[in-house]
Amino acid sequence: MKHSADRSSCLKKAPSLRVGVIGATGMVGQELVRLLERRGSFPVGELVPFSSGSQRRTVSFRGRRLAAGPVDQAALASCSLVFFVSSDEVSRRLAPGLAGRGIWTIDDSSAFRLDPGVPLVIPEVNAHVLKRSSRLIAGPNCTMTPLAVAAVALHRGAGIKEVRLATYQSVSGAGRSALEEFFLQVHEKGRLRVEGRAPVLGGSAHSALPGPIAYNVIPQVGGFDAEGRSVEENKVAGELRKVWEAPSLKVSVTAVRVPVVRGHAMAAWLTLGRPLSPAAARAAISRTPGLKLFPDGDYPTPLAVADTEPVCVGRIRKGATSRELCLWLAYDNLLKGAALNSVQIAEELLRRGWLA
Amino acid sequence: MKHSADRSSCLKKAPSLRVGVIGATGMVGQELVRLLERRGSFPVGELVPFSSGSQRRTVSFRGRRLAAGPVDQAALASCSLVFFVSSDEVSRRLAPGLAGRGIWTIDDSSAFRLDPGVPLVIPEVNAHVLKRSSRLIAGPNCTMTPLAVAAVALHRGAGIKEVRLATYQSVSGAGRSALEEFFLQVHEKGRLRVEGRAPVLGGSAHSALPGPIAYNVIPQVGGFDAEGRSVEENKVAGELRKVWEAPSLKVSVTAVRVPVVRGHAMAAWLTLGRPLSPAAARAAISRTPGLKLFPDGDYPTPLAVADTEPVCVGRIRKGATSRELCLWLAYDNLLKGAALNSVQIAEELLRRGWLA
Numbered sequence: 001m002k003h004s005a006d007r008s009s010c011l012k013k014a015p016s017l018r019v020g021v022i023g024a025t026g027m028v029g030q031e032l033v034r035l036l037e038r039r040g041s042f043p044v045g046e047l048v049p050f051s052s053g054s055q056r057r058t059v060s061f062r063g064r065r066l067a068a069g070p071v072d073q074a075a076l077a078s079c080s081l082v083f084f085v086s087s088d089e090v091s092r093r094l095a096p097g098l099a100g101r102g103i104w105t106i107d108d109s110s111a112f113r114l115d116p117g118v119p120l121v122i123p124e125v126n127a128h129v130l131k132r133s134s135r136l137i138a139g140p141n142c143t144m145t146p147l148a149v150a151a152v153a154l155h156r157g158a159g160i161k162e163v164r165l166a167t168y169q170s171v172s173g174a175g176r177s178a179l180e181e182f183f184l185q186v187h188e189k190g191r192l193r194v195e196g197r198a199p200v201l202g203g204s205a206h207s208a209l210p211g212p213i214a215y216n217v218i219p220q221v222g223g224f225d226a227e228g229r230s231v232e233e234n235k236v237a238g239e240l241r242k243v244w245e246a247p248s249l250k251v252s253v254t255a256v257r258v259p260v261v262r263g264h265a266m267a268a269w270l271t272l273g274r275p276l277s278p279a280a281a282r283a284a285i286s287r288t289p290g291l292k293l294f295p296d297g298d299y300p301t302p303l304a305v306a307d308t309e310p311v312c313v314g315r316i317r318k319g320a321t322s323r324e325l326c327l328w329l330a331y332d333n334l335l336k337g338a339a340l341n342s343v344q345i346a347e348e349l350l351r352r353g354w355l356a
Numbered sequence: 357m358k359h360s361a362d363r364s365s366c367l368k369k370a371p372s373l374r375v376g377v378i379g380a381t382g383m384v385g386q387e388l389v390r391l392l393e394r395r396g397s398f399p400v401g402e403l404v405p406f407s408s409g410s411q412r413r414t415v416s417f418r419g420r421r422l423a424a425g426p427v428d429q430a431a432l433a434s435c436s437l438v439f440f441v442s443s444d445e446v447s448r449r450l451a452p453g454l455a456g457r458g459i460w461t462i463d464d465s466s467a468f469r470l471d472p473g474v475p476l477v478i479p480e481v482n483a484h485v486l487k488r489s490s491r492l493i494a495g496p497n498c499t500m501t502p503l504a505v506a507a508v509a510l511h512r513g514a515g516i517k518e519v520r521l522a523t524y525q526s527v528s529g530a531g532r533s534a535l536e537e538f539f540l541q542v543h544e545k546g547r548l549r550v551e552g553r554a555p556v557l558g559g560s561a562h563s564a565l566p567g568p569i570a571y572n573v574i575p576q577v578g579g580f581d582a583e584g585r586s587v588e589e590n591k592v593a594g595e596l597r598k599v600w601e602a603p604s605l606k607v608s609v610t611a612v613r614v615p616v617v618r619g620h621a622m623a624a625w626l627t628l629g630r631p632l633s634p635a636a637a638r639a640a641i642s643r644t645p646g647l648k649l650f651p652d653g654d655y656p657t658p659l660a661v662a663d664t665e666p667v668c669v670g671r672i673r674k675g676a677t678s679r680e681l682c683l684w685l686a687y688d689n690l691l692k693g694a695a696l697n698s699v700q701i702a703e704e705l706l707r708r709g710w711l712a
Contacts, residue, residue: 166522228673254623267610317584
C-alpha cells in the first residue's frame with residue numbers, strides 16, 4: 001500500500017484531494033468509488049480505500065487495483081476528506097477523532113445522524129445547515145433520503161403535517177451477506193413450474209435477514225422497539241423531522257424487505273396543511289433538482305431505475321382526504337440512497353471552497 | 357363427460373349436491389376443488405367441473421380425474437349450486453341466467469360485486485345480507501376480503517373513518533400465465549452471484565403483467581382511471597364500503613405486485629372514530645373468526661402462510677395520529693382471498709337449509 005506516499009504531487013492543481021473511503025469494499029463503498037471515478041466533478045488526487053474489518057481486498061479505481069486493507073490511522077490523517085460507508089460501530093470509533101483534527105468526515109452510518117451537533121445533510125434539501133466548523137457531516141438513511149427530496153417542494157409549499165409510508169426495500173440494502181443468502185435461496189428452489197396448482201414453496205435457511213426472502217416479503221428491517229416499530233421505521237421518522245426541520249411532523253412507516261436485488265420503492269401518503277391538486281403537486285415537484293417525474297399512467301420500478309442517479313416519482317394522485325396526496329417512488333438505494341448523497345455533500349463542500 | 361348423469365343418485369342422503377365449478381382448471385378453481393374435497397363440511401354428491409374457455413383439461417377430485425371441458429348449459433342446469441371462478445366476461449354471460457332459474461350461483465369475479473341487487477358476502481363479516489331470494493351472490497376481491505375480516509371488529513367497535521393500504525400482491529393472483537412468465541424471467545437470469553458490486557439486472561420479456569416482475573415490484577394492478585387509480589385500488593375501495601355498509605368510508609390504496617408466488621400481504625393504516633390502544637385492538641380482533649393473530653415481535657409472511665386458511669394479522673401498533681392504528685396482514689390469496697370465501701358462502705347457505 002502506498003497510502004503514505006508523497007502528498008505534494010496531489011496538490012499541483014489545487015484542489016486535488018487525498019480522499020479516504022472506509023468500507024470501500026462493501027456494497028455502498030464500491031458504488032461510492034465508482035461515482036468518484038465517473039462523475040468527474042470531484043478532483044480525487046489519490047484514493048485511499050480501506051475495508052470495514054480485518055479483511056484485505058482490492059478496489060478498482062481509474063484502471064488500477066488499489067489494496068483495501070484494515071484502517072491505517074496514519075494514512076487517514078493525511079486525507080483532506082474521508083467517507084465512512086461502513087458500520088455504525090466503525091464510524092463511532094473513528095469519525096469524531098478525524099473530524100476533530102480538521103478532516104472533513106462524511107458519514108453514511110446512522111451513528112451521528114440525530115446528534116444535534118452534527119449536520120444531517122441532503123444537498124438538494126438542506127445544504128444551508130453545513131458549517132465550516134462542523135467537519136463531521138452525516139448522510140441520512142437510504143429510505144428517508146429520496147422521500148425527503150421528492151416531497152420537500154410540497155412541504156415548503158403546503159406544509160406537510162403527516163407522512164405515511166410503506167416501503168419495498170431491496171436486499172442489497174441489507175449488505176453483501178444478505179444478497180448472497182437471497183441468491184442461494186433462489187437457486188435452492190431450482191426450476192419452478194406451474195403444474196396445475198400454484199406451487200407452495202417452503203422457507204429456506206437464513207441468517208443475514210430475519211426470514212427467508214426468496215419469493216417472500218418480510219415486514220421487518222431491524223429490531224422492534226417496545227411500541228412495535230422497527231429500527232428502520234424509527235430512523236425514517238426521526239431523520240425526516242431533522243432534515244425538514246419539522247419537529248412536530250407525524251410519521252408512520254411500515255418498512256418491508258422485498259425480493260429485489262437493487263432499487264428501493266415506496267408508497268407514500270402525505271397530508272398537507274392545505275389542499276393541493278395533483279397537477280399543482282407535479283408542477284412543484286418537477287422543479288426539485290435530482291428528481292425525475294414520470295408522466296401519468298407511467299411509473300418507475302426498481303428494476304428500471306437501478307444504477308441511475310435520480311429519485312424517480314410517479315403516480316401522484318389524490319389520497320384519502322382533500323388534503324392528502326399519494327405518490328410512488330423508486331430509486332437506486334445504493335446511489336441516491338447512500339453513496340451518491342455522500343458524494344454530493346463532498347461536491348457541495350468543494351463548491352464552497354471549503355476543501356483543500 | 358357424465359355431467360348429465362342420473363341426478364337422483366346424488367339425493368340419496370339429502371342434501372348431497374350436484375355442484376358446478378366454472379373455471380375449475382384455473383389457479384383459484386383448483387384450490388376451490390381441493391377445498392370442497394378436504395373441508396368435508398360440504399356434501400358434494402357430484403362435482404361438475406368446466407374450464408373457462410374452450411380448452412379441455414382434467415381436474416382431480418376424490419381420487420378420480422374428471423374431464424373439464426367448455427361450459428355445457430344442460431349439465432349446469434341440473435346443478436344445485438354453481439361456483440364461478442373464471443373471468444368477469446364468463447360470469448356476466450352465464451351467472452344471471454343460472455340464478456334466474458333458481459340455481460345458487462356464487463361468483464368470484466368482479467362482474468356483479470357492486471350491483472345493488474347482488475349481495476357481496478364475506479361470511480365472517482356480513483352473512484346477514486344473504487337472502488333466500490337472491491340466488492346470485494358475489495365474493496369480494498382477493499385484496500379486500502382479508503382486510504374486511506381483519507378490521508371488522510375495529511370498525512364495529514370504534515368506527516373506522518379512513519383506510520390507507522399498501523399491498524404486496526403475489527403473482528398467482530394474476531393467474532397462470534403471469535406465474536409462468538414470472539418463472540421464465542427468474543430462470544432466464546440464471547445463477548446470480550455477488551461479485552463486488554450488487555448486480556444490475558435488465559428487464560425481461562413480459563405480456564401477462566405490465567412489466568417484468570422477477571426481482572422487481574410493479575405499482576400497477578389493472579389499468580388506471582382518469583384520477584390515476586388502478587382497477588384493483590378502486591375495487592378495494594368500492595367493495596369495502598359495500599361490505600361494511602359504510603358509504604362514506606375514505607379509502608386510499610396503492611396496489612403493488614411483488615415477486616412472490618402465493619400469498620398476498622398488506623400494510624394498513626386505519627383511522628378510527630375514537631382512540632383505541634393497540635392492546636384493545638388486539639383483544640377485539642382476536643375474537644373474529646377466521647383470523648390468526650401473531651404476538652408482538654412476530655408477524656406472518658406470504659411464504660409462511662401460503663396454503664393455510666386464516667387471515668394472519670401482526671404488527672398491530674399506533675399509527676401517525678392518536679386515532680390511528682397500523683397493522684400487517686398476510687394470507688393465501690387463492691384461499692381466503694378467493695376460493696375459501698366462496699366455499700364458506702356455500703357452507704353458510706347449507707347451514708341455513710337453503711341448499712337442496
